[in-house]
Amino acid sequence: MSSSGIVVDGLRKRYGRVLALDGMSFAVRPGVVTGFVGPNGAGKSTTMRVILGLDTAEAGSALVGGRPYRSLRDPLTHLGSMLDASALHPGRTARNHLLWIAHSQGLGARRADEVLDLAGLAPAARRKAGGFSLGMRQRLGIAAALLGDPPILMLDEPFNGMDPDGIIWMRGLLRSLSAEGRAVLVSSHLMGEVQEIADRLVVAGRGRVLADATVSELIAGAPTGRLEDVYLRLTRAAVEFS
Amino acid sequence: MRQVRTEWTKFRTVPGWVAATIAAALATVLVALFAGGSGSASPAPPVGPDGQPVADSFYFVRKQLTGDGSVTVPVTSLTSAAHDGPTDVPWAKAGLIIKQNTEPGSPYVAIMVTGGHGVRMQHGFTGDIAGPVPSARWLRLERSGDTVTGLASTDGTDWRPVGTATVSGPTVQGGLFVASPPQVRGMGTVGTVSAAAFGGVRADGEWDGRGWTSEQIGAESPTFAGYPDGSTGSVKGSIATEPEPEAEPGPRTGTGTGTGTGSTVVTGAGDIAVAVRETLATGGILSNILTGTFVALIILAVVGALFVTTEHRDGLILATIAAEPRRLRVLGAKAIVLVVVCLAVGLIGTFLAARLGMRLARANGVFIIPVTPAQELRVVVGTAVMLAAVAVLALAVGTIGRSGAGAVTTVVVAIVLPYLLVANPFTPAVVADWLARTTPAAAFAIQQTIAPQHQVDSIYTPYVGYFPLSPWAGLLVLVGWTLVALAVAAVVSHRRDT
Numbered sequence: 182m183s184s185s186g187i188v189v190d191g192l193r194k195r196y197g198r199v200l201a202l203d204g205m206s207f208a209v210r211p212g213v214v215t216g217f218v219g220p221n222g223a224g225k226s227t228t229m230r231v232i233l234g235l236d237t238a239e240a241g242s243a244l245v246g247g248r249p250y251r252s253l254r255d256p257l258t259h260l261g262s263m264l265d266a267s268a269l270h271p272g273r274t275a276r277n278h279l280l281w282i283a284h285s286q287g288l289g290a291r292r293a294d295e296v297l298d299l300a301g302l303a304p305a306a307r308r309k310a311g312g313f314s315l316g317m318r319q320r321l322g323i324a325a326a327l328l329g330d331p332p333i334l335m336l337d338e339p340f341n342g343m344d345p346d347g348i349i350w351m352r353g354l355l356r357s358l359s360a361e362g363r364a365v366l367v368s369s370h371l372m373g374e375v376q377e378i379a380d381r382l383v384v385a386g387r388g389r390v391l392a393d394a395t396v397s398e399l400i401a402g403a404p405t406g407r408l409e410d411v412y413l414r415l416t417r418a419a420v421e422f423s
Numbered sequence: 424m425r426q427v428r429t430e431w432t433k434f435r436t437v438p439g440w441v442a443a444t445i446a447a448a449l450a451t452v453l454v455a456l457f458a459g460g461s462g463s464a465s466p467a468p469p470v471g472p473d474g475q476p477v478a479d480s481f482y483f484v485r486k487q488l489t490g491d492g493s494v495t496v497p498v499t500s501l502t503s504a505a506h507d508g509p510t511d512v513p514w515a516k517a518g519l520i521i522k523q524n525t526e527p528g529s530p531y532v533a534i535m536v537t538g539g540h541g542v543r544m545q546h547g548f549t550g551d552i553a554g555p556v557p558s559a560r561w562l563r564l565e566r567s568g569d570t571v572t573g574l575a576s577t578d579g580t581d582w583r584p585v586g587t588a589t590v591s592g593p594t595v596q597g598g599l600f601v602a603s604p605p606q607v608r609g610m611g612t613v614g615t616v617s618a619a620a621f622g623g624v625r626a627d628g629e630w631d632g633r634g635w636t637s638e639q640i641g642a643e644s645p646t647f648a649g650y651p652d653g654s655t656g657s658v659k660g661s662i663a664t665e666p667e668p669e670a671e672p673g674p675r676t677g678t679g680t681g682t683g684t685g686s687t688v689v690t691g692a693g694d695i696a697v698a699v700r701e702t703l704a705t706g707g708i709l710s711n712i713l714t715g716t717f718v719a720l721i722i723l724a725v726v727g728a729l730f731v732t733t734e735h736r737d738g739l740i741l742a743t744i745a746a747e748p749r750r751l752r753v754l755g756a757k758a759i760v761l762v763v764v765c766l767a768v769g770l771i772g773t774f775l776a777a778r779l780g781m782r783l784a785r786a787n788g789v790f791i792i793p794v795t796p797a798q799e800l801r802v803v804v805g806t807a808v809m810l811a812a813v814a815v816l817a818l819a820v821g822t823i824g825r826s827g828a829g830a831v832t833t834v835v836v837a838i839v840l841p842y843l844l845v846a847n848p849f850t851p852a853v854v855a856d857w858l859a860r861t862t863p864a865a866a867f868a869i870q871q872t873i874a875p876q877h878q879v880d881s882i883y884t885p886y887v888g889y890f891p892l893s894p895w896a897g898l899l900v901l902v903g904w905t906l907v908a909l910a911v912a913a914v915v916s917h918r919r920d921t
Contacts, residue, residue: 235921268738277436285746
């Protein structure tokens, strides 16, 4: 297996009586946008939390560039992530939010200004993040993920709350990031959001992978030729029993 | 170090926290200005040789002594009474005193019989030496140069030295004295009066020949509670003066043939000792000026708690841990930032509050018990450490419970509630003592600038400024609580999911 990108192998995790992860295994490869789809409760967010070392799995492993995230020095230069776009102190300005993250990785204010520009937030840099719309928060979250110029990106529901302009911007950004050779993992509970940009899809349900294939392979397996139908067929059982 | 910088960036970029921190310092100073400006003038007590306020009131039957000399007397009885009849006053004093002059606060050496502590030699308002034989009733003071030696004897023949001290000056005042300090009853004190019967006085050396003068020393002093109703200082009976033994070569060979029957009764009230809070009811102490510490403490506890709990509230803790997966470093860096910020706020705020408050109070004529530079330094530094420890305690509790309201409530209950109970005169002394020794509120001991005097029976409760623990020991109790909470927070944050 490649040591670059993300490799998730046999993750199991239980929250009380709920089995959140039940043998989750997949890989996120460089130069590819991997869509991570599945209904609510499929284990997407939990998988991402385990990858970041925020939660501990009972079994299995999650490696980032061949190493556990917790062992990385300046981890944001290895993996940039956005799990919750609303995770901001409302009283802090956008620039200051990026500044403390930059400082944590040994980066300076210049890099914070660069990613503000990249995310189209330069005009709002000195506004308090508490007043931002969800779309602006998503852009700020993307900016934070890009701070360390990481070879791997992991974004949880980045299209949430974005206006059409923002969705178009996000798609273009994700394509250019993978074109630069970065490994990109994008989760969504809506197939429609990711099918246009994902090269590969990991369909999750009830804590495990239901399908892991390229978009064209999945479509080839559907009688109707529609990706939505493939997704619905795969996840039906997962939804019914969840 | 990088993580400390990160947490510092976080701290300084939330305007509310910065404003609250400045407000904490301002609150300390403003309360001090209010306290200093609102007091009404109080008369200044006499001050002793070291500048400390003293009680120096007693009934004095005196003569002037020029140069060297000695005086000897037996005390045949000592009885005390309050307004409601005879009572025991363990530190009632009757004996001999040599004093630089009759001004309250001037240096003295005295040897005395006490109501309950045997023979003592006392000097300079703080010096107190127990006599070798508590039951001795014969007393002698010998002055040679500036050195005065106190001696005691059970029979007037076999003399044992008790101690020496100095009273300088070409002439001094010497003779009999009686003092009777107030008696502690419940939450207050009552005045007492004591009467001592003396045998014949023998005075050797160059004593003024014009006879004895008797008067109440320090009658107008604010540290003198006065006589109980119906009593007054007096000398009854003539003072039997033993003739100077002409044939004997020196005063040390006195044979003590004085009448042991009590020919003179001297009645007196007052005390000779460092002033305690109870005797200085109209004045103030530094900790009264620094009441605003309390406000600063609550503000900084809130800031300390929010420093971590807002991250949980906003989900920001995910970004924090993603940026630095070593959670203990995050906790440590937050603690360091809080300590530095609180030390700065505490040092500046407390220093300005102490200086400005005391200056304003004194300008208003309010007597504030003086503090030495070392005490002031200890109070300022210690208060800053206390604020830092409380903020870190709140941080630790916030890390454990992840709730801002919960952390603030816990810290307030742990330190403010005990303080209020300790500072309440109606809290039973045993409870107040226990609280002031074990809870984080023990740290307020760091602000005490008055110490209990073993030779003064008085009210020594935290309510009036006396804490059971020494200043640093009290602070250490709080620091201990903080370290325990920090250790639990470290274990908890290390083990659990974010």
